[in-house]
Amino acid sequence: MSVAYSRLLFALLCLSLPFGALADDTPTLAIGAGMQRMPGWAGARTHRDDPIPFVDIELPQYGFSLSTEDGLQYDLIRDAHLHGGLYGDFQWGRDRDDLRSLAGKLPTLAPRATGGGYLEWDFTRQLDAGLRLSHDANGAGAYLDFYAEWDPPKLGMVEQSLQLRWQSMNGAAMRRFFGTTPASAQALDVPVWQPGAGSELATLEYDLFLPTSRHTGLALSLEYGYLLGDAAESPLVRRYGSRNQLSESLSFVYHL
Numbered sequence: 599m600s601v602a603y604s605r606l607l608f609a610l611l612c613l614s615l616p617f618g619a620l621a622d623d624t625p626t627l628a629i630g631a632g633m634q635r636m637p638g639w640a641g642a643r644t645h646r647d648d649p650i651p652f653v654d655i656e657l658p659q660y661g662f663s664l665s666t667e668d669g670l671q672y673d674l675i676r677d678a679h680l681h682g683g684l685y686g687d688f689q690w691g692r693d694r695d696d697l698r699s700l701a702g703k704l705p706t707l708a709p710r711a712t713g714g715g716y717l718e719w720d721f722t723r724q725l726d727a728g729l730r731l732s733h734d735a736n737g738a739g740a741y742l743d744f745y746a747e748w749d750p751p752k753l754g755m756v757e758q759s760l761q762l763r764w765q766s767m768n769g770a771a772m773r774r775f776f777g778t779t780p781a782s783a784q785a786l787d788v789p790v791w792q793p794g795a796g797s798e799l800a801t802l803e804y805d806l807f808l809p810t811s812r813h814t815g816l817a818l819s820l821e822y823g824y825l826l827g828d829a830a831e832s833p834l835v836r837r838y839g840s841r842n843q844l845s846e847s848l849s850f851v852y853h854l
Contacts, residue, residue, distance in 0.1 A: 626656040630817065632849025639692035639707075640775040641825060641832060643840040646696055652817060652849040667805070667819070671716060682717035685730050689739075700838060703785035707774065711735040724749040739771030759805040767829075768795045776832035788837055793828030799843070800824050813853045821845040 630652035638644040656663045661673025661683065669687030691707035713735055718728030727746040733739065745763040752758070767775075772793040783790040801823040809815040823843035830841045 623658040626654055627854040628654040628851050630849045630851035632847055634847040636845040637843050638696040641835040641839040644698060650847060652851055679720050683715065685716040685732060686713045687732060704782050710737055712741065739774055740768040741771060742766045755809050757807040761803040763801040765799045766796055767798045772828055776829045776834060778833055788833035791833050796828055797826040798829045800826060815851050817849045817851050819847045
């Protein structure tokens with residue numbers, strides 16, 4: 599089944615569900631630390647391991663949230679089901695260690711902050727869907743994300759979450775991550791690749807939280823991504839990388 603038909607069927611399923619009560623207004627304050635294993639660079643088949651902080655702050659009464667998973671959000675629209683407002687996040691880059699054998703042949707990319715806005719519709723406490731539109735704070739890249747998130751029933755004390763995302767990029771962002779300049783193409787013996795705007799990545803993510811005491815727990819995240827469009831056709835991905843992008847993280851969390 600094509601990605602387009604899958605998204606259409608999912609949207610129809612969402613619209614067929616009855617509206618329920620919204621998420622409660624109980625604040626969430628959680629911090630922690632852990633390890634993350636992710637592709638060494640966008641499109642890589644190799645991986646990098648990094649220590650990461652864990653932050654999950656939700657203040658529904660103020661329309662504010664900040665998390666290492668979803669970035670920063672501040673509601674300017676606070677309807678019963680619809681909310682939206684300002685959005686900020688962080689884009690990973692790539693350094694020489696990440697590039698390994700490609701170091702010196704491909705340019706390194708510094709991490710960048712992104713900012714923009716979002717809209718989200720809450721169907722029920724367990725199901726929501728939305729979009730995020732953002733732009734590099736220092737650069738020309740622009741990103742559009744559609745997502746849907748469902749929280750299945752608890753397994754005993756274990757909390758779960760499933761999220762489906764689709765991301766597209768403008769030409770500047772696509773060329774930054776997946777393009778090859780004449781100099782890089784010659785060094786790598788691949789064609790010059792200057793992709794345009796379009797679909798970049800479809801992702802399915804599973805998150806799990808296992809309480810270990812009244813205030814502590816373990817947070818596990820498993821993410822499978824599949825590169826699309828010009829990103830998947832990049833010579834970097836076809837020769838040195840993979841369309842399949844896997845990320846995992848495990849964190850110890852303390853709820854304040």
